[in-house]
Amino acid sequence: MSEIIRFRNVTYSYSKGTPFEKKALDDVSFSVETGDFFGIYGLSGSGKSTLLRLAAGLAKPSSGQIILRENAKVGLVFQFPENQLFGASVIEDVMFGPSNLGLAKDNAKDRAQLALNQVGISEKLFDRSPFSLSGGEKRRVAIAGILAMETDVLMLDEPLAGLDPEGQDDLCDLLQKLNKEGRTIIVVSHESEILGNGCKNAAVLEAGKLKDTGSAKDVFKRNPAFAPVSSRIKSRLACMGIDI
Ligand SMILES: Nc1ncnc2c1ncn2[C@@H]1O[C@H](COP(=O)(O)OP(=O)(O)OP(=O)(O)O)[C@@H](O)[C@H]1O
Ligand SMILES: [Mg+2]
Numbered sequence: 001m002s003e004i005i006r007f008r009n010v011t012y013s014y015s016k017g018t019p020f021e022k023k024a025l026d027d028v029s030f031s032v033e034t035g036d037f038f039g040i041y042g043l044s045g046s047g048k049s050t051l052l053r054l055a056a057g058l059a060k061p062s063s064g065q066i067i068l069r070e071n072a073k074v075g076l077v078f079q080f081p082e083n084q085l086f087g088a089s090v091i092e093d094v095m096f097g098p099s100n101l102g103l104a105k106d107n108a109k110d111r112a113q114l115a116l117n118q119v120g121i122s123e124k125l126f127d128r129s130p131f132s133l134s135g136g137e138k139r140r141v142a143i144a145g146i147l148a149m150e151t152d153v154l155m156l157d158e159p160l161a162g163l164d165p166e167g168q169d170d171l172c173d174l175l176q177k178l179n180k181e182g183r184t185i186i187v188v189s190h191e192s193e194i195l196g197n198g199c200k201n202a203a204v205l206e207a208g209k210l211k212d213t214g215s216a217k218d219v220f221k222r223n224p225a226f227a228p229v230s231s232r233i234k235s236r237l238a239c240m241g242i243d244i
């Protein structure tokens with residue numbers, strides 16, 4: 001499998017050269033393969049969101065490089081993306097991205113419809129105001145907005161935060177489906193959650209430094225605090241001699 005994104009010695013400081021300078025990332029190096037479902041874990045303030053912002057091209061590393069496979073497009077779904085919906089209707093909101101890429105209206109609409117189908121938003125909702133949707137539906141629409149730009153890598157910052165358990169399950173299933181269809185997924189999380197079960201590979205950040213990376217199974221074993229809840233319960237029971 002080929003590499004789609006490589007972080008090479010990435011360092012980033014906020015407010016560089018001022019008394020408020022803050023090093024958020026410090027010499028971070030790892031790579032993500034095409035088709036991966038990659039989890040980035042770390043405590044609050046460890047630099048996860050900063051890393052995604054850099055990968056999305058919203059800021060440049062202070063030093064080091066982020067190397068994308070040729071022509072690869074990267075899309076970022078921010079934390080609580082539903083707060084950024086603004087279209088008069090669901091379909092118009094999702095059309096915004098492709099229209100901005102210069103696509104004709106019909107083309108942008110086709111892409112928006114496809115993306116909304118992919119995230120399981122029924123056509124009945126296309127003409128509704130996005131603000132009238134449920135929290136889970138709004139989040140799906142926000143994800144469709146990125147999918148409609150046909151990005152190769154879909155990055156999501158804390159995608160399950162604030163959803164109820166059912167909404168979390170549904171969104172996990174959706175991300176798994178998008179990954180099976182060939183999209184590379186990178187998710188950021190600061191707490192153990194069901195999403196970890198779907199990760200193939202993972203990295204852990206600690207105070208801006210890369211603490212660990214490898215297969216998700218190995219990373220969770222070495223960093224049990226970030227292991228998905230089910231595997232933590234399993235290992236606790238195994239310690240008590242109960243094998244499930
Ligand atoms: N705009 C900013 N100006 C100055 N410092 C910032 C800014 N944004 C983030 N930081 C600092 O950079 C560090 C990394 O922040 P970042 O948001 O990347 O962490 P995170 O791992 O995403 O945390 P969380 O899990 O709470 O979302 C933190 O110490 C944070 O205070
Ligand atoms: Mg964050």
